[in-house]
Amino acid sequence: MILGPGDDAAILEAPDGRVVVSTDLLIEGRHFRRDWSSGYDIGRKAAAQNLSDIVAMGANPTAIVVGLGLPGEASAEWLDALTDGFRDECALVGATVAGGDIARSDTVVIGVTALGDLGGRTPVTRSGARPGDVVAVAGRLGYAAAGLAYLSAEQRSAEAGSAEIADEFVAAHRRPAPPYACGPEAAGLGATAMLDVSDGLLQDLGHVATASGVRIVLDPGALPVPEAMARLAAELGADPLEWVLTGGDDHALAATFPRDAPLPPSWRVVGQVSVADGEAKAEVSGRAEASGGWDHFRE
Amino acid sequence: MILGPGDDAAILEAPDGRVVVSTDLLIEGRHFRRDWSSGYDIGRKAAAQNLSDIVAMGANPTAIVVGLGLPGEASAEWLDALTDGFRDECALVGATVAGGDIARSDTVVIGVTALGDLGGRTPVTRSGARPGDVVAVAGRLGYAAAGLAYLSAEQRSAEAGSAEIADEFVAAHRRPAPPYACGPEAAGLGATAMLDVSDGLLQDLGHVATASGVRIVLDPGALPVPEAMARLAAELGADPLEWVLTGGDDHALAATFPRDAPLPPSWRVVGQVSVADGEAKAEVSGRAEASGGWDHFRE
Missing domain, CATH: 3.30.1330.10 (PurM-like, N-terminal domain)
Incomplete structure (x- = not known):
């Protein structure tokens, strides 16, 4: 300064x-x-x-x-x-x-x-994802959404569930922990597209798909639901994968990389980029449009 | 971009x-x-x-x-x-x-x-005014304050005065016309301090006086009150010099320059910088502290 x-x-x-x-x-x-x-x-x-x-x-x-x-x-x-x-x-x-x-x-x-x-780096925008790239995520997903769901349930009822289980998630809602170092790191690793997950992973990757003219398919098995999150979701009658897929406020980073990029452990591969084939979008593998509750996960 | x-x-x-x-x-x-x-x-x-x-x-x-x-x-x-x-x-x-x-x-x-x-220029802060400098202003003073006074009076009474006279000042309240080119120009002319008049000339020059450790004395005869402003003030029972000295929102520029700086007509000399002599402040020449209504003009 x-x-x-x-x-x-x-x-x-x-x-x-x-x-x-x-x-x-x-x-x-x-x-x-x-x-x-x-x-x-x-x-x-x-x-x-x-x-x-x-x-x-x-x-x-x-x-x-x-x-x-x-x-x-x-x-x-x-x-x-x-x-x-x-x-x-x-x-x-x-x-x-x-x-x-x-x-x-x-x-x-x-x-x-x-x-x-930028320190001389090429900026990583939303529009550079290419068919064949992998999609990877750094940082937490669904934590802040789980914490907010707990606080909202607590407001409605004294029996919102276990406060001990909720603690970590409420803290994440109050104070996100973005994986700051992973942004410049991704640029150095050759990321083709990147954004901050603020509207929810699926919606934000939809922005990448649209800007890049590609289809992005997420592997639900690669999206980890921590055990504590699953227990809190069960107590609240919620779907933890919905928190992971649609929750904002954790400020994870989502990026696409060439398939052979040497990704360090901070980046977790969660999906693939393919040809748009008429409609640029992000979706979850194995979940058809007709499957009801998942419709709103398509962006 | x-x-x-x-x-x-x-x-x-x-x-x-x-x-x-x-x-x-x-x-x-x-x-x-x-x-x-x-x-x-x-x-x-x-x-x-x-x-x-x-x-x-x-x-x-x-x-x-x-x-x-x-x-x-x-x-x-x-x-x-x-x-x-x-x-x-x-x-x-x-x-x-x-x-x-x-x-x-x-x-x-x-x-x-x-x-x-900055285009290679040295930034002009509030703290560089020196005893011996002149104080100059570019842009309008009191116009927006006059317009706001008219709108407020109009809200209180249907007989606020002449709408024709007020037009120019109401327009100035709605849409300021800052003398943008004069900022970089002043830097090129060797301005020693500069700021945007947003709280009122006297108060803002008080900030320069404090930051620079000097006294600033304004010459009230050098502060022009346009005839239309004087007429509007008479209709509203207001003091036009108060608008000029304390009105913000016109976003005039006030700057100090070495005495021999070759100022173009866009800059109007309105006062002098002298030694602080114990108290860094801006004041209006010839108006003593004891003179009642002017007390609040001292910053």
């Missing part, structure tokens, strides 16, 4: 000569609840969501700037915790909080913009 | 190797009203506010990214007009709308982040 907060604008190093930029707006009650997450957790999550978009291009995040809308009753302690959350999440990737703006608002509104540097 | 909207992040040229970034959050009811401004005007104003922060560093804006919170009743036409406003304001400075994010919100929330390139 060349010039930090306090002036009209901040000034950052951009040694690559290109700058990567992404912005997201988080609204209280839609993207977070102050009774379900601490200010610190909300800060971590808001920063993570944007930093993850930067690494999904194959870049290293350098900074975030934040626009905050705060109601009058938000305490100074809550604001401090929020900004501590921004700072600590940025520190995980060597980025800084370069500036911000605070306005009065009826509910909490958090606008985060993240910047990044 | 190397990669535009539609991926996880946008990618922009940053040929200088440094990137300038600024963000602002605009909240409906506090920063704008949909019954007082069209969607197009709100888009123009939201972009202008941030582009102005970039030129105030001496940089050329390259792009904005936008996070939008929209209520369900906002029409597609209104959204189109808003985004047309973003685009057209950016076009004035050769910048583009590189990306964005839309979320559902109870009121309209607009988070704009602007990026810029």
Whole structure:
């Protein structure tokens, strides 16, 4: 950072000569609840969501700037915790909080913009997947969705199930753990397409399929459902594979690679890219369109 | 722009190797009203506010990214007009709308982040003013404040005064006209400090005085009150010099220059920089602290 907060604008190093930029707006009650997450957790999550978009291009995040809308009753302690959350999440990737703006608002509104540097790498977009590539995932899938399902069930009933089993998933909902290092790593491994899983694996891979003009077929057997997740799903009467396939907010990375790319253990192959054959889409192998409950998994 | 909207992040040229970034959050009811401004005007104003922060560093804006919170009743036409406003304001400075994010919100929330390139210039911060420098202003002062005063009076009473006289000022409230070219120009002319007048001339120059450790004295005779503004003020029972000294939202630029800097007509000298002498501040010449109504003009 060349010039930090306090002036009209901040000034950052951009040694690559290109700058990567992404912005997201988080609204209280839609993207977070102050009774379900601490200010610190909300800060971590808001920063993570944007930093993850930067690494999904194959870049290293350098900074975030934040626009905050705060109601009058938000305490100074809550604001401090929020900004501590921004700072600590940025520190995980060597980025800084370069500036911000605070306005009065009826509910909490958090606008985060993240910047990044490609370090000479070719950016990895959504449009480069080719028939014959493999599809791989880094990071967690379905954890945040499981945690949110537990919190919602708990709100409806005191008998939501085992809090011990839910702990890990509730924590994942409050504070995602994106596999930051895997983004630039994937670019170095020759990833042909990549994105941050924010709308759910199947829907997001649908975006890759459409942008690349290919078909993506996922192998359900390759999508691991952790035992604790299966137990929590059983208690809640939910389908854990639905969390894995459609849950956002974990900010896993999904990428396509040439078949012979030497993937390290951080990347788990979960499917294949084939010729679109008329309709670019992502689907789950062995699940026909007519099979009812799975229809909404097709994107 | 190397990669535009539609991926996880946008990618922009940053040929200088440094990137300038600024963000602002605009909240409906506090920063704008949909019954007082069209969607197009709100888009123009939201972009202008941030582009102005970039030129105030001496940089050329390259792009904005936008996070939008929209209520369900906002029409597609209104959204189109808003985004047309973003685009057209950016076009004035050769910048583009590189990306964005839309979320559902109870009121309209607009988070704009602007990026810029210094083109090899030294950034002009708030802290470089030196005793002996002159203070100069480019752009309009008090116009938006006059327009807002008229709209507020009109809401209170049908007899707010002459709509014809108010037109120019209401238009200035709805759509500022920042002197974009004057920012990089000032950097080239050797400006020692510069900022975008967003909180009011006196308060913003107070920021320069504090950051630079100097005293800034404004010459009230050098601050022009246009005749139409004086007439509108008389009709509203207001003090036009208060609009000029304390009105934000016109996004004029205020800068300090060495006394011998060859200032073009776009820059109007309005005051002097002197030794802080114990208290760094900005004040209006000839107005003593004890003079009552002017107290709040001291920052």
